Amino acid sequence: MKKTLLMGLALTCGLASQAQKQFFKPEKMVETGVYYYPEAWDPAQWDRDFKKMSDMGFEFTHMAEFAWGQMEPTEGQYDFKWLDKAVELAAKHNLKVIMCTPSATPPVWLTRKYPEILVEMQTGQTGQHGTREHYSWSSAKYRELTSKMVEAMAKHFANDKRIWGWQIDNEPSHYGTYDYSPAAQANFRIWLQKKYKTIDNLNKAWGTAFWSAIYSDFSQIEIPNEKRLYSGIASPISVVDFKRFSADECASFVSMQCNVIKANVSKEQFVTSNFMHGHTDVDPWRNKDLDFISYTMYPVAGYTKGVGDQGFRLGDPWRISYANDFFRPLKGVTGVMELQPGQVNWGSYNPQPYPGAVHAWLWNAFAGGLDFICSYRFRQPLFGGEQFHYGMVGTDGVTELNGGQQYNQFMKEIRELRKLYKPNTQMPKEYAARKTALLYNVDNVWETTVQPQTYQWNQITHVTKCYNAVKLLSAPVDIVGEDRDLSSYPVVIAPAYQMVDEALVAKWKKYVENGGNLVLTVRTGLKDRNGHFREAQWANAIVDLIGAKIAMNDMLDNDIKAKVSFNGNTYFWNNWADMLEPMQGTETWATYADQFYAGKASVIHRKLGKGTVTYIGTDTDDGKLEKDVLKKVYELAGISTNEQPEGVMVNWRDGFWIAVNYSSSNVTINIPQDAKIIFGTKELTPAGVVVWK
Numbered sequence: 030m031k032k033t034l035l036m037g038l039a040l041t042c043g044l045a046s047q048a049q050k051q052f053f054k055p056e057k058m059v060e061t062g063v064y065y066y067p068e069a070w071d072p073a074q075w076d077r078d079f080k081k082m083s084d085m086g087f088e089f090t091h092m093a094e095f096a097w098g099q100m101e102p103t104e105g106q107y108d109f110k111w112l113d114k115a116v117e118l119a120a121k122h123n124l125k126v127i128m129c130t131p132s133a134t135p136p137v138w139l140t141r142k143y144p145e146i147l148v149e150m151q152t153g154q155t156g157q158h159g160t161r162e163h164y165s166w167s168s169a170k171y172r173e174l175t176s177k178m179v180e181a182m183a184k185h186f187a188n189d190k191r192i193w194g195w196q197i198d199n200e201p202s203h204y205g206t207y208d209y210s211p212a213a214q215a216n217f218r219i220w221l222q223k224k225y226k227t228i229d230n231l232n233k234a235w236g237t238a239f240w241s242a243i244y245s246d247f248s249q250i251e252i253p254n255e256k257r258l259y260s261g262i263a264s265p266i267s268v269v270d271f272k273r274f275s276a277d278e279c280a281s282f283v284s285m286q287c288n289v290i291k292a293n294v295s296k297e298q299f300v301t302s303n304f305m306h307g308h309t310d311v312d313p314w315r316n317k318d319l320d321f322i323s324y325t326m327y328p329v330a331g332y333t334k335g336v337g338d339q340g341f342r343l344g345d346p347w348r349i350s351y352a353n354d355f356f357r358p359l360k361g362v363t364g365v366m367e368l369q370p371g372q373v374n375w376g377s378y379n380p381q382p383y384p385g386a387v388h389a390w391l392w393n394a395f396a397g398g399l400d401f402i403c404s405y406r407f408r409q410p411l412f413g414g415e416q417f418h419y420g421m422v423g424t425d426g427v428t429e430l431n432g433g434q435q436y437n438q439f440m441k442e443i444r445e446l447r448k449l450y451k452p453n454t455q456m457p458k459e460y461a462a463r464k465t466a467l468l469y470n471v472d473n474v475w476e477t478t479v480q481p482q483t484y485q486w487n488q489i490t491h492v493t494k495c496y497n498a499v500k501l502l503s504a505p506v507d508i509v510g511e512d513r514d515l516s517s518y519p520v521v522i523a524p525a526y527q528m529v530d531e532a533l534v535a536k537w538k539k540y541v542e543n544g545g546n547l548v549l550t551v552r553t554g555l556k557d558r559n560g561h562f563r564e565a566q567w568a569n570a571i572v573d574l575i576g577a578k579i580a581m582n583d584m585l586d587n588d589i590k591a592k593v594s595f596n597g598n599t600y601f602w603n604n605w606a607d608m609l610e611p612m613q614g615t616e617t618w619a620t621y622a623d624q625f626y627a628g629k630a631s632v633i634h635r636k637l638g639k640g641t642v643t644y645i646g647t648d649t650d651d652g653k654l655e656k657d658v659l660k661k662v663y664e665l666a667g668i669s670t671n672e673q674p675e676g677v678m679v680n681w682r683d684g685f686w687i688a689v690n691y692s693s694s695n696v697t698i699n700i701p702q703d704a705k706i707i708f709g710t711k712e713l714t715p716a717g718v719v720v721w722k
Contacts, residue, residue, distance in 0.1 A: 052194065052299040052320065053362070053400045056450055058683055061391075061440050062089035062127065063421055064367070064406040067115040068099045069413075074426060075118050082407060083122035085421065085433065086440030090119050091366070091403055094129030094199045095161070097178060098136035104174075107181045116191055125193035127403070128186055130286050132175045133161045133199040139174060146171035148203055149210035151256045162203050166278040167212035172285060179286050183293035194299035196366065197286045200325055201279050201302055202311045208275065209252050218247045220274045234559045235264040265479040266560040272310070272475040280315035287318045303366035306352040307489060312471045314359055314510060321360040324352050325367035325405070328390055330376030336676035337693025339715055342383035346676045346691035347497035349390055353397025354496075355469070355508040364401035365394050371419030371432030379417065385716035388435040389689045392718045395443070396680035396687040404436060442708055442720075446685065449707065449722070454684035456505070463504040463668050466518040467496055470511060473527050476560050477552070483584040485604045488525060491648060495524040495550065498656035502663065503671035503679045515540045519668060522659075525552040525648075528560060529570050538574055542638030546666045548659065549575065550645045551582070551605045575644040576615035576635040580608045583624070593631045593647050593654060595619035596661070600647070600654040607646035609633050618658065619647070632658055634665075641666065671699070677713075690717045 328344025
C-alpha cells in the first residue's frame with residue numbers, strides 16, 4: 030500500500046507540474062491579482078489605478094465579464110478600443126490580464142429583441158434585464174449570440190501576449206433558480222430520451238406506477254415544478270434528473286464558449302471558469318474541457334457562526350481548505366478567482382471581518398496549493414447594486430482599505446517566500462502517510478434534498494463536517510469522484526453515500542481487501558442509482574461490506590439531545606442515527622446510551638482482507654464523535670496524526686508548513702524545535718498565521 034501511495038502522489042505531482050509548465054511558473058508558487066472594471070471609471074483614472082495596483086504588489090488584473098453592452102453596443106457592431114487601452118495600461122504597469130467572456134450580463138438590445146433567451150422561473154415569470162445570470166442555457170439563440178461575441182473577443186486578443194488567460198462567464202449558475210423555459214422543456218425531453226431510450230425505461234426508473242404518474246410518450250413530460258406539485262412529488266428521481274439535466278446544460282454552455290476560445294487563441298492562454306463553493310445547482314466537475322476549474326470564496330457574509338464568539342467574523346475553519354481540495358483534484362491545478370476583500374453587501378448581514386482575517390484567508394488559500402489568488406474588487410463602487418462591497422481601495426479610489434493593506438502584506442511575504450523556494454520538494458513521509466480521499470457525488474446532494482427525511486438534514490453540512498474532522502487531524506485531503514483510483518489513499522471516507530450500485534460497492538471491497546481503510550457514515554447504501562430502495566433487507570448493498578445489519582434509523586427534534594458512548598466519552602446527537610446489529614467478527618465501538626434502543630451499536634469496525642471498514646452510524650452537530658472515531662481508524666492503521674485545536678488548519682505545500690487560527694482564542698502550535706519560523710510565531714491570536722519549514 031505504501032509503494033502504491035508514493036506512486037499515486039508522484040502522479041498527482043505530475044499532473045500539477047504539467048499544467049504549471051504550460052500556464053504557471055512553479056517558482057512563483059502563487060500569483061495575486063484583482064478585478065477591475067474600466068468601463069465603470071473615468072478613463073483619465075485608469076493609469077493611476079493600474080499603477081496603484083502594481084505598487085501594492087498585484088501581478089495580474091481581471092476585466093470585461095460584465096461589459097457586453099460596451100463591447101457590442103448594437104448587434105454585430107463590436108468596440109474593443111476602450112478595452113485595448115485598458116489592457117495597454119495594465120501591461121504598462123507589468124500586470125497580466127485575465128480576459129472574461131461577458132455572457133453573465135446580456136445587453137438590453139439583446140434581451141428586448143430576443144426575449145426567448147431569458148430564464149423562466151418556477152412561477153412562470155421570466156428574468157428581467159438589470160440583473161445577471163438571467164439567460165437560459167438551453168436557448169439556441171443565446172448560444173448563437175454568445176458564440177459570436179466570444180469569437181470576436183478571442184480573435185481580437187488571439188495572439189496578445191498580455192492576455193494570461195480567459196475566464197468564461199461569471200459564477201455560472203442561476204443563483205438557486207432553475208430554468209423552466211420552453212427551450213429548457215424541449216431540451217429536457219431530448220435529454221431524457223437519450224438517457225432512457227424508451228418511455229418504459231423512464232417509467233421504471235421514475236417509479237411512475239406510484240400515484241398513477243405513468244407516461245406513454247416523452248412529449249407528455251413536463252419539468253417537475255415543486256411549486257405546482259403542491260401536495261408532494263410522485264417521482265422524487267424526476268427532480269434529481271432535472272437537476273442532472275440542468276447541470277449538464279450549464280456545462281455544455283461553458284464548453285461551447287471554451288471550444289470557441291481554444292479554436293482561436295494561443296495555447297499559452299489558459300481557459301477556466303469560476304464556480305461558487307457550496308452552490309450545488311450546477312456541478313463544477315462536469316466542466317472537463319476547461320484547462321482547470323477555479324472558484325469564488327466569501328468566508329464571512331452572515332451565514333456562519335464559525336468557532337467561538339468571533340467566529341462569525343473569521344468564517345468556518347474548513348471552508349477555504351474544502352474548496353481547495355474540491356476544485357484542485359480534477360486537473361491538479363486550481364485558483365481562487367474571487368477571495369473576499371473585506372466587508373461585503375449581499376449577506377444576510379455583513380459584519381466587518383476580524384482584524385487580520387483577510388490575511389489569514391490568503392495564507393489558507395496558498396496552503397491549498399493554489400497557483401493564483403484573485404480578489405473582487407480593486408475599487409469600491411460608487412453606484413450600482415454592490416456599493417457597500419469593499420475593494421482594495423475605498424470610495425476615493427486611492428486610500429487602501431483594511432483588506433487592501435492585508436493583501437499588500439501577503440504579497441510582500443510571498444515575494445520573500447519565493448527566495449526560499451526549492452523545486453521538487455517532497456511531501457514529508459509522515460504527512461503523506463495520512464493522505465485521505467473523501468468521495469463525493471452531487472447526485473447524493475440532490476437526492477437527499479428532495480427527500481431529506483428530517484428538516485435538519487443537509488448533505489453538504491454532513492460532508493464538510495466529516496472533512497473538518499479529517500483536517501483537525503492534519504491530514505492532506507483530495508475530494509474525488511467515483512472514477513478515481515483509490516489505491517494511493519490509505520484512508521477513504523464516503524459520507525452519507527445514499528445511492529450506490531454493485532460496481533461501486535465491489536470497488537470499495539477491493540480497495541479494503543488490498544489494504545485500504547474505508548469509513549462510511551449514515552444513510553450510505555440505502556438506494557440504487559434511480560433512488561429506489563432494493564427489494565431486500567434495509568441497506569442490503571453494504572451489509573456484507575460493513576459486517577452488520579442496519580435495524581432502523583431515528584431522528585429527533587433539535588431541542589432533544591440523545592447520547593452515544595464511545596471510548597468512555599459521551600457525545601450528543603439529534604439529526605440522524607442508524608441502529609446497527611453487528612455480525613460475527615465485527616466490533617462495536619460505540620453504543621447508544623439512551624432512548625428505547627439504548628445499548629444498540631452506533632459505530633462498528635471490522636477487518637476485511639488486509640484492510641478495515643468502519644461505519645459511523647450517528648450524525649452529530651459538532652462532529653466530535655466523527656473526529657474521534659476517525660482518529661482511532663488512523664491509529665489502528667499505524668498512521669500517526671497531529672490533532673489540532675478546534676478552528677486550526679495546518680497544511681503543507683512546496684516545503685513550507687502553514688497554520689491558520691480560525692478560533693476566537695489564542696492557541697499554541699506545536700512546531701518542532703529545529704524548525705525555522707519564517708513568518709509569525711507559534712503563539713497564534715485569532716486570525717493568526719505562522720509559516721515555517
